[in-house]
Amino acid sequence: MTEKVQDDVEAALLDAELFLKYKSPRKAAERIQKALKLKPHSVRLREGLREIAAAGDDPQEAARQCLALVQIYLEREDFDTAQERLIEARALDPRISVTKGLEAIRRARRPDLAAAAAAEAAHARTPRGVTFAGDLSVVSVFDAVQVVENARLTGALNITDDDGSSARVLFNDGHIVGAEAAGRADAPAALRRVLEQAGGEFDFERAAQAFPVAIQSHSNTNLLLDTLRELDEEKQK
Numbered sequence: 001m002t003e004k005v006q007d008d009v010e011a012a013l014l015d016a017e018l019f020l021k022y023k024s025p026r027k028a029a030e031r032i033q034k035a036l037k038l039k040p041h042s043v044r045l046r047e048g049l050r051e052i053a054a055a056g057d058d059p060q061e062a063a064r065q066c067l068a069l070v071q072i073y074l075e076r077e078d079f080d081t082a083q084e085r086l087i088e089a090r091a092l093d094p095r096i097s098v099t100k101g102l103e104a105i106r107r108a109r110r111p112d113l114a115a116a117a118a119a120e121a122a123h124a125r126t127p128r129g130v131t132f133a134g135d136l137s138v139v140s141v142f143d144a145v146q147v148v149e150n151a152r153l154t155g156a157l158n159i160t161d162d163d164g165s166s167a168r169v170l171f172n173d174g175h176i177v178g179a180e181a182a183g184r185a186d187a188p189a190a191l192r193r194v195l196e197q198a199g200g201e202f203d204f205e206r207a208a209q210a211f212p213v214a215i216q217s218h219s220n221t222n223l224l225l226d227t228l229r230e231l232d233e234e235k236q237k
Contacts, residue, residue: 133203
């Protein structure tokens with residue numbers, strides 16, 4: 001960052017601090033937004049605007065800044081902070097979709113999966129004729145989970161990869177409560193297997209009764225992010 005750019009950022013933050021001191025959060029936000037037009041990748045400006053919006057009862061704006069920060073932190077390979085901002089975005093505004101952020105974090109943490117997905121896309125097959133189904137080279141597993149969550153469905157998301165091996169994720173009212181995969185001893189290990197899947201097909205089968213709870217989490221987003229982090233840690237061992 002050049003000295004002039006640094007001075008501009010400092011000036012905007014100081015002005016915003018003064019506006020806040022005199023109980024004018026709207027002007028503080030406007031001052032930072034003006035600076036962001038010239039410095040859109042400034043972490044300090046976006047973090048400042050996020051804090052002002054959250055404190056000023058504007059969760060939608062705070063969530064938007066969180067999503068913008070996710071991309072910036074990913075570019076800097078700060079995966080943990082990117083994950084924190086993605087979780088915060090969903091907590092601030094449950095209506096927003098975080099599937100793109102989840103996919104971006106997965107691809108950033110596991111570039112080998114991104115390469116496999118690209119290869120699969122080049123040989124994409126026609127999805128099977130099932131009511132809720134798709135091709136994972138076109139629709140990510142995160143998108144499929146989001147659909148199930150939004151519709152509060154109970155059932156199994158069945159996934160079959162290119163070599164014929166299968167796995168499934170179990171849902172009660174849209175919440176992930178279990179997972180099964182060949183060769184995986186428990187539900188968390190099976191879920192890790194699902195998130196390693198870069199290609200293949202999926203379909204969702206509704207169930208009349210709820211499944212036993214083998215995985216507990218406050219939200220699907222937190223669970224998936226924690227599982228991605230575990231995959232990253234396993235790879236680094």
